[in-house]
Structures are given as C-alpha cells and as structure tokens.
Amino acid sequence: MDWENARYLLVEQQIRPWDVLDQKVLNRVLAVKREDFVPADKKELAFVDIELPLGNGTQMLAPKMEAKLLQDIDPQPSDKLLVVGAGTGYLMALAAGLVAHVYGVEIDAAQADTARANLAAAGIKNATVTQGDALAAAQVQGPFNAIIVTGSLVEVPALLKDQLAVGGRLIAVVGELPIMSATLVSCVDKGSFGFRKLFEYNLPRLKNVAEKTAFTF
Template identity: 90%
Template sequence: MDWENARYLLVEQQIRPWDVLDQKVLNRVLAVKREEFVPLDKKELAFVDIELPLANGAQMLAPKMEAKLLQDIDPQPSDKVLVVGAGTGYLMALAAGLVSHVYGVEIDAALAQTARANLAAAGIKNVTVTHGDALAAAQAQGPFNAIIVTGSLAEVPASLKDQLAVGGRLIAVVGELPIMSATLVSCVDKGSFGSTKLFEYNLPRLKNAVEKTTFAF
C-alpha cells in the first residue's frame, strides 16, 4: 500500500469534510504514521472510517473523530493534556506535537504497554502513559488545560471536571443511545463549569463509566 497517498486521501476525503480545517491538526495527521499505531493484523484498516476494535473490548476511534476531538479542544503550545483511554497511543501522538505534554491513562495494562511502545517507536518524548482507571482517582499531574475522553459517558463526572485548570477544556461524547453528543465542558472558575453540545456522535461506553441513576416509584 502507498501509505503516504492513503494518508493524504484520509485528510482530504474523511477529515476535511468533517469540518476539521485547523491546519495544525491536519499537519499532525499527515506527520504521524497511523498505520504504526494499529495492531499488525489490522494494519490494512488503518485509514478506514470506523471505530477499530482492539483487544479486550477496547477500540481505536475513527480517524475523523480523533482529528475532530483534537481540533475542538483547541490545543495550545503550553497546554498539559490528559487523554482518558490512551488506547494504542495514536491520539496522544497527534496531540503531542501541539502541546507541552500529554498524559494518557489506560485501564487495560497490555494496551497501556502497547501505547508506550508505539509512542517510543515514533520518537515522541513529551508523553506519559499510565495504567489505571482515570475515573476512579485524580491524576497526580493535574490540573490539566485540556482533557479528551475516548469513550462515551452518561454524564461528565465531577472527578474529571475537577481536574481542569481554570480556563481548561474537556471534550467527551455524552448521553444515551440512540443519540449522544460530543460535549465541550469549560472551567470558567474553580468549581464553575460551562457546557456546550458540539455535534451528535455515538460511541461505546468508556470502561467503568457510571450510568445515570434511575429511580423507580
């Protein structure tokens, strides 16, 4: 396969039509070799417009969604970014070229090790991958200027919002089937948050995400 031509077509046919127009983000998609971040047995699917299944029920976001989330979080050179659900490390690799440091948390130990190996092989140094449940406890490296969540949530928990620095942004797919929405949460002041729905998109639940409590009378 001509990987460079495939990467160009990925940008022109999948990512740009999804209103990802920030040239900094597009340059990262062109620079980072996505095919090196997918499992070997799925390498030919590296540029297919799907959520790519990984081991143990995990998934790799569709390329257009990775680029869209990164653009909409408005990455800045001085930002410290947290990726909840590091996966194979590809989204971290994209973000690493636009911000100061990217921290990734991955609940699957084998996948966390894969992310570390992939990022090291790509020569990306301003990244840190840890194994753990990002919803269970605050990360020691916080607060963060931006947080990207790679699986859906019934609602954004306080445990994540409270890790935002003032002026920080969090993006996640929030809601219930059949309609979920990518939602941007902004930290206006300490303990004060704003929320904006950006676009509709469905994703499987983030592992260990809590469902909304329903009361029966």
C-alpha cells in the first residue's frame, strides 16, 4: 500500500469534510504514521472510517473523530493534556506535537504497554501513559488544561471536571443511544463549569462507566 497517498486521501476525503480545517491538526495527521499504531492484524484498516476494535473490549476512534476532538479541544503549546482511554497511543501522538506534555490513562494493562511501545517507536518524548481507571481516581499529574475522553459517558463525572485547571477544557461524547453528543466542558472558575454541545456522534462506553438506574415501582 502507498501509505503516504492513503494518508493524504484520509485528510482530504474524511477529515476535511468533517470540518477539521485547523492546519496544525491536519499537519499532525500527515506527520504521524497511523498504520504503526493499529494492531498488526488490522494494519490494512488503518485509514478506514470506523471505530476499530482492539480485541480487549475497547476501540480505536475513527480517524476523523480523533482529528475532530483534537481540533475542538483547541490545544495550546503550553497545555498539559490528558487522554482518558489511551488506547494504542495514536491520539496522544497527534496531541504531543501541539502541547507541552500529553498524559494518557488506560485501564487495560496490556494496552497501556502497547501504547507506551508505540509512542516510543514513533519517537514521541513528551507523552506518559499510566495504567489505571480514570473514573476511579484523579491523576497525580493534574490539574490539566485539556482532557479528551475516548469513550462515551452517561454524564461527565465531577472527578474529571475537577481535574481541569481554570480556563481548561474537556471534551467527551455524552448521553445514551440513540443520540449522544460531543460536549465541551469549560472550567470558568474553580467549581464552576460551562457546557456546550458540539455535534452528535455515538461511541461505545468508556470502560467502567456506571449506567443510569431505571427506577421501577
């Protein structure tokens, strides 16, 4: 396969039509070899417009969604960014070229090891992967200027919001089927948050998300 041509077509045919027009984000998509971050047996699917199953109950976001989330979180060069659900490390690799440091937390220990190996092989120096449950404990590296969640949530938990620095942003897909929405949470002041729905998109749940209980009488 001509990977470079496939990468160019990925940007022009999938990512730009999704209103991802920030050139610095597009440059990262062109620079980072996504095919090196997908599982070896799925390499030929590296540029397919799907959430790619990783075999451990998690998934790799579709390329357009990775680029869209990164653009909409508005990464800044001085930012400390957290990726909840590090996966294979690809989204972290994209972000690493746009922020001061990117941290990833991954609940699956083997997947965390894979992400670390992929990032090291790609020469990414400003990325750190931690194994753990981001919904159970705050990350010691916080507070963060930006947080990206790679699986859907019923609602954004206080534990994540409280790890935002003042002026920080969090983006996550929130809601229940059949309609979920990518939602931007902004930390206006300590304990004060603004919310804005950006676009509709359905994603599988982040691991260990508690569903709402249906009351019966």
